[in-house]
Amino acid sequence: VQGSGQGEALIERLVGELARLPGIGQRTASRLAYFLLTRSCAAISPQGATRQAEDLAQALVDASRGIRLCVTCANLAVAEQCRICADPRRDRGLLCVVEGIAELRAFEASGGYRGIYYVLHGVLNPLEGVGPDDLNMTHLCSRLRDVEEVVLALNADVEGDTTALYIAKMLRDHEVRVSRLATGIPMGGELEYMDAGTLARALTERRVLH
Amino acid sequence: VQGSGQGEALIERLVGELARLPGIGQRTASRLAYFLLTRSCAAISPQGATRQAEDLAQALVDASRGIRLCVTCANLAVAEQCRICADPRRDRGLLCVVEGIAELRAFEASGGYRGIYYVLHGVLNPLEGVGPDDLNMTHLCSRLRDVEEVVLALNADVEGDTTALYIAKMLRDHEVRVSRLATGIPMGGELEYMDAGTLARALTERRVLH
Numbered sequence: 001v002q003g004s005g006q007g008e009a010l011i012e013r014l015v016g017e018l019a020r021l022p023g024i025g026q027r028t029a030s031r032l033a034y035f036l037l038t039r040s041c042a043a044i045s046p047q048g049a050t051r052q053a054e055d056l057a058q059a060l061v062d063a064s065r066g067i068r069l070c071v072t073c074a075n076l077a078v079a080e081q082c083r084i085c086a087d088p089r090r091d092r093g094l095l096c097v098v099e100g101i102a103e104l105r106a107f108e109a110s111g112g113y114r115g116i117y118y119v120l121h122g123v124l125n126p127l128e129g130v131g132p133d134d135l136n137m138t139h140l141c142s143r144l145r146d147v148e149e150v151v152l153a154l155n156a157d158v159e160g161d162t163t164a165l166y167i168a169k170m171l172r173d174h175e176v177r178v179s180r181l182a183t184g185i186p187m188g189g190e191l192e193y194m195d196a197g198t199l200a201r202a203l204t205e206r207r208v209l210h
Numbered sequence: 211v212q213g214s215g216q217g218e219a220l221i222e223r224l225v226g227e228l229a230r231l232p233g234i235g236q237r238t239a240s241r242l243a244y245f246l247l248t249r250s251c252a253a254i255s256p257q258g259a260t261r262q263a264e265d266l267a268q269a270l271v272d273a274s275r276g277i278r279l280c281v282t283c284a285n286l287a288v289a290e291q292c293r294i295c296a297d298p299r300r301d302r303g304l305l306c307v308v309e310g311i312a313e314l315r316a317f318e319a320s321g322g323y324r325g326i327y328y329v330l331h332g333v334l335n336p337l338e339g340v341g342p343d344d345l346n347m348t349h350l351c352s353r354l355r356d357v358e359e360v361v362l363a364l365n366a367d368v369e370g371d372t373t374a375l376y377i378a379k380m381l382r383d384h385e386v387r388v389s390r391l392a393t394g395i396p397m398g399g400e401l402e403y404m405d406a407g408t409l410a411r412a413l414t415e416r417r418v419l420h
Contacts, residue, residue, distance in 0.1 A: 007277060007288035014273040017266040021242050032231055034311035036270065037277050037286055038331055053274035056227040057267040060246065063224040064263035067217060067247050076247055078217035101244040121248055 011037070072143065074119040074136045076101055084108075084116060091115045093148040097140070097167060099123050099155065107153065115151075118143060123159040124166055132166065140167065141174065149177040156183050221247070282353065284329040284346045286311055294318075294326060301325045303358040307350070307377060309333050309365065317363065325361075328353060333369040334376055342376065350377065351384065359387040366393050 011033060018029035036053040069075070070082035077083070084090055094115030098104045099122065107113045122135045132138065144150070152167055154160035168178050185194060221243060228239035246263040279285070280292035287293070294300055304325030308314050309332065317323045332345045342348065354360070362377055364370035378388050395404060 007286065007293070010269075010273040010276045010288075011286065014269040017262075017269040020262065020266075022245055023238070023241075028233065030315070031233075031312055033273070034286070035232055037273055038279070038311060052227075052230065053270045056230075057270035057274075059220075059224040059227040060263045060267035060270075063220040063243070063247055064267075066220045069248070076217065076221065076244070078220075083217070101248060102241055105240070 073117045074121060075104055075117060089114075092146040094151065095143065095147045095149070096151045096153050098153050099160070099163075103153065118150075120163070123154060123163040125159050126162070137167070137170075141170065144171075144174055144176055147176050149179060152178065152180045154180070156181075283327045284331060285314055285327060299324075302356040304361065305353065305357045305359070306361045306363050308363050309370070309373075313363065328360075330373070333364060333373040335369050336372070347377070347380075351380065354381075354384055354386055357386050359389060362388065362390045364390070366391075 014033045014037075015026070015029045018024055018032050019026050021029075024032070036056070039050045039052045066078060067076050068078070070077040070085055071080050072085040073082060075082040075084060077085075079086065091114050095118055096107065096113060096115055097118045097120060098107070099120055101119065104117050104119060107117075118136075118140055120135045120137060122130060124130060124132065124135070150167075150171060152164040154164050164180055171178050183198070185191065185198065191199070224243045224247075225236070225239045228234055228242050229236050231239075234242070246266070249260045249262045276288060277286050278288070280287040280295055281290050282295040283292060285292040285294060287295075289296070301324050305328055306317065306323060306325055307328045307330060308317070309330055311329065314327050314329060317327075328346075328350055330345045330347055332340060334340055334342065334345070360377075360381060362374040364374050374390055381388050393408070395401065395408065399408075401409070
């Protein structure tokens, strides 16, 4: 049948692109593709066809063209500097190193942080071949002019610990205090149900490394 | 800061479009958006920026413009009729009613079916307000010219049962046999671990409704 191979190719390409997203496998990608394509097809429901696939496409293009990385901290930005780095009210003495945008946003949403950030876009993972050069790590030392303290706000897991240790070593010869987030009991957590590791580390709050 | 609100709006719009996809919540949508935007931003890794967001956008646009619904069976198609309806080797006497494209593809992948299909694009769900007019159901009766048997290949759950019952009633006055898929032990399933309901229905294979 004329054009049928072309149709398969269009669907396969869409499924392939969706399956490249983190946490989305081949089966989920197919389901999403069928959903979007049937939505954009001629009406089967009284509401008629929606432009959902094209709306998503336009949002992707607009965002990827309109957004870039802040030259200072590698946060998402529309100008050369992100909203936070360009804000004169932020405390330039306190720099918070985070793994990614999601973590930066979580701190912003908490409302309790008034310093600036530095986004690594990943953590060290020797087992998967992720080294310092694969991350936004090398520029950190040149961002320390007014900084008095660097808070390593990384996950309390092996990769987070490895990365924090590496950066702490890297900053040893700089005139900055280096700290990590307090590890301990989360808000609302009940001591009775905490694991031994959390309990053991819960007495210390912010740990000054050097 | 100039343009920062605009940047937030671009990101929020992308997150919003991603969160409209089935099975993708607000948090996953944010994670996907940050992933795609950091990928498309200026290089932080030696590989440099990728065009992943724009590749996905282009795949969406191409597929949604190139694909439509088959006028006969509502399968995805590039021409007026889908590959299956246009194939003269398919058995027009056997029509398989399926919930969606994923189910149609599963039957095609099984390689064991040589008849044609009819895609409902959903199932009846009175509790969520999904009635017959919200599905591709009304045209079924006009698709029965050469059909000898209609197989209702719907899920073995409440919505599938409801939908099968409704269609079976709708077809009562037509000269077609109406059947459902056999419910029973899945291939490789061990009797010892089957639930009572499956065991109870496992003795019947294809159940002729009328």
